[in-house]
Amino acid sequence: MNPKSQETGGSRILLDMEGALTARDRVGIQDFVLLDAFTSESAFLDNLRKRFNENLIYTYIGTLLVSVNPYKELNIYTKKQMDIYMGVNFFELPPHLYALADNAYRTMIMESNNHFILISGESGAGKTEASKKILQFYAVSCPKTKLLDTVRDRLLLSNPVLEAFGNAKTLKNDNSSRFGKYMDIQFDHQGEAVGGHILSYLLEKSRVVHQNHGERNFHIFYQLMEGAEDEMLRWLGLVRDCQKYSYLVQGDCARVSSINDKNDWRTVRKALSVIDISEGEMEHLFGIIASVLHLGNMQFQTDYRGYATLNSNTELHWLSKLLGVPMQVLREGMTHRKIEARAEEVLSPFTVDHAVYARNALAKAIYGRTFTWLVNKINESLANKDSTRKTVIGLLDIYGFEVFNINSFEQFCINYCNEKLQQLFIQLTLKSEQEEYDMEGIEWEPVPFFNNKIICDLVEEKHHGIISVLDEECLRPGEASDLTFLTKLEEKMGSHPHFVTHKLADQKTRKTLQRGDFRLLHYAGEVTYCVVGFLDKNNDLLYRNIKDVMRQSKNSLVKHCFPAVEPDNKKRPETVATQFKSSLMGLTEILTSKEPWYVRCLKPNDAKQPGRFDDVLVRHQVKYLGLMEHLRVRRAGFAYRRRYEVFLQRYKALCPDTWPHWRGDPAEGVQMLVTHLGYRPDEYKMGRTKIFIRHPRTLFATEDAFETCKHELATRIQAKYKGYRVKGVFLKQKDAATKIESCWRALLARRERQRRAWAVKVIRRFIKGFMTRNQPVCRENTEYLTFIRQSYLTRLKENLPKNVLDRKSWLTPPPLLKETSRLLRQLHTRLLVRKYVRGITAQQKAQLQMKSVTSALFKGKKESYPQSVPKPFVSTRIREQDINAKILQTIRHERFKYAAPVVKYDRNGFRPRHRQLILTQAAVYLVEESRVKQRVEYGSLKGVSVSHLSDNFLVLHVTCDDLKQKGDVVLQCDSLFEVITKLSVEANKVSAIRVVKDSVRFDIHPDRVGYVDFNSGQESMVYRAKNGHLTVESVRPKY
């Protein structure tokens, strides 16, 4: 299934509707070729009606597009729709004008040849709309460049301008083309629209001066009246009221509800400027339009001589201004004509009738020539100056076949034109069909059809045709009139099966004909023409002197329209019909050199109403447009044909051998496919490049099988696609991850490299610094030294000694920082000391003070002193409660200070006795249980001796005046330093403490002394030596 056909919105509904198998009954088939009852007009109409009722206005007959005018806006011309149809094969989507346009375009590009799209149908069938839609499609779908935007705009905007000047409301169509238009769109080899050219065919000029009831003049007049600014109207001498202008009121319908003249005016103004029409030219252009209206109001009256004179000067005044011709000259031109009499020119006055005729002729001429000028201007602006080869697509939108109650020369021309186009269509379709069968080597069965050549010949045959007869009558001297023309016709065409007049008709027909009528049996039906005016209109005479008047104009546009030298000035100009005939021959030539595409437009009803399908009317059109014949020709042999590649591409899924790809020859692939599908040999033929299928039902069966298979395939494809998408996403992510990873790694590696480079530099600097560390400070070692300094200080900071006594852990400084280290150490010690000092309590302070006294007494003097330092002093060694109550009673007045256990040595026998030593405020006591053994007042304490060794003896020297008193005391005490310090402080005898060497003499009583000798020995001993001395041996402490 083409992905484009899955678009959303209205198109999707449409596709679904047409695609569904069951919907076929309701919406009909989209190609008449597939119609089983292809010879039945009713079946044809049924199909058209079904589709029309579902708003499906397009149906194919092969590559021909049948379009039925919906008379309402359908949402099928959107940009989205255009996108859907771009680049898609003809039969893959529902029929559409865009499909045809796109296929023509693509074939043009592919085959580099020229094409044209012939849009035909009767008036109001939708030809102009179709041509506009095609143009819009090309404007959107072709490749774009900025430069080409202008060309595109001009191509698009040429339409409203030409429509304003060349279209009018008729009874058949509110926007009826009153001229034929063939527009070439030129494309370069890349398919870009690079230019264009327009050929216009016979404008219905008579409309300028006359409109039937219910019809209007050309749109531009009403647009000017409605849209132009007041000032402009004033300048043109107009008033904003159509009723005031006789050329606008004859149809009696200046206002039409389906037309917005004001808006159209704006569009036209804008379009004119886009197609390069200057402001000056625009002024002239509208001046001419206004002058036509003034001409229409020009009235004549008969003077006394029976000649025409002008009623008033008002119109003359404005005409003179707008056409740039002096009033007098104009007046003369409007009321006289020049006659050549024997090499002399004489002015002959007009009768009123003549004057009116001349006036109308001038109005038609001015308008007609201005229209031609406008077409030329547009062509100038569309012209592509580049001379490289272009291919073109021509769009032919011509006035449609029309029949009114009264038909005149214009209808004759228009219908003749349609007859010619029908002839061309017949030739081309039959030819191409036959060629196709020939080319493909398929047998061809001729199909009978009505060939309208006989009617064309009736009109155009040299010397015998109606046009020839008309020309003869126009040119012949003598009294030629419309009626003589009719008589001539009767003479010449009398027996022609397609020609009838009142005289020639049988009884029955005669009743439907007037005496001045002739009837042609056109391919599209009978049309009765009234001969009145045929000669005049064919001559289209403009009196020479009025032409001369125009040539004098100061208005450049008028001057341009009436050139000084007209071709074949003296020779009689070609008649209108002959000119038209020639131009149609030219057109036929142009078209036959190109590849044709057809759009056949049908009109569903005469009332211009949406949703109304008038069977009789449509049947008639189907008939005369030869659609049935066309269908029959298409179906003569085979209902359906398709190029092998295309057929295979669409249905290859139905055969395992051709799915998903067929690599070999497409014809073999198709053969394989149809064999697999079980086609019977008589159901199809294999041509050289195409398969031909005889019956629609064969194709339907294939199409139905495809429809079923499509869903299966869609699911499979969807699954595959989803897998593919997800895999794609995964691979993308993986790729991205790898990329990010490698980038990240690279980044890390770069950082690492930078880090290493930096490290190498640092190390190198470090080594250099190390090598030059002992040199004076220089560039090379500064950093190293700083580092050393820093690192030493940092380490030092983290390893500072925690107390003053720690003398070892101070970090050894590098030589550089020796002095710093010393100073820091000092500082640190001080800091520690201060910290310590701040932290000590009053008790500790007192203790330290004691210790410092001890230190002063013994430091460096007594061997055992250092060991005593860490031992703290206590307030007492014996608590008060452990002292006998009696003793406490005894010393109650002196305040207890300290007590310690001591050993007292008898002065005589040196026997050791355990005593308590108690210090009070006033004295030192030696106590045994409850008895005070000795009391020494501090006043009588002469001194205290200790040895310098490590023993713990002390001798208290006491003043001993009488024998009753006990003498010095020899004591041994464990807490020697504590006792002595407390005692010396308490007794205020610090200075009385002596450290003696070797021996201490002590008084036993005033007459007797004893000695204590101190020695160092292997072990501690106390004994009485032979010399009667108490000998104390102590062990020297080890440090």
Ligand SMILES: Nc1ncnc2c1ncn2[C@@H]1O[C@H](COP(=O)(O)OP(=O)(O)OP(=O)(O)O)[C@@H](O)[C@H]1O
């Ligand atoms: N495809 C369409 N969609 C909607 N409305 C349409 C379509 N085609 C035609 N019409 C309507 O029909 C009217 C007549 O169409 P159009 O002018 O194209 O007819 P025509 O064939 O050119 O007639 P003529 O031969 O008189 O110029 C349009 O003004 C428009 O209102």
Ligand SMILES: [Mg+2]
């Ligand atoms: Mg038209």
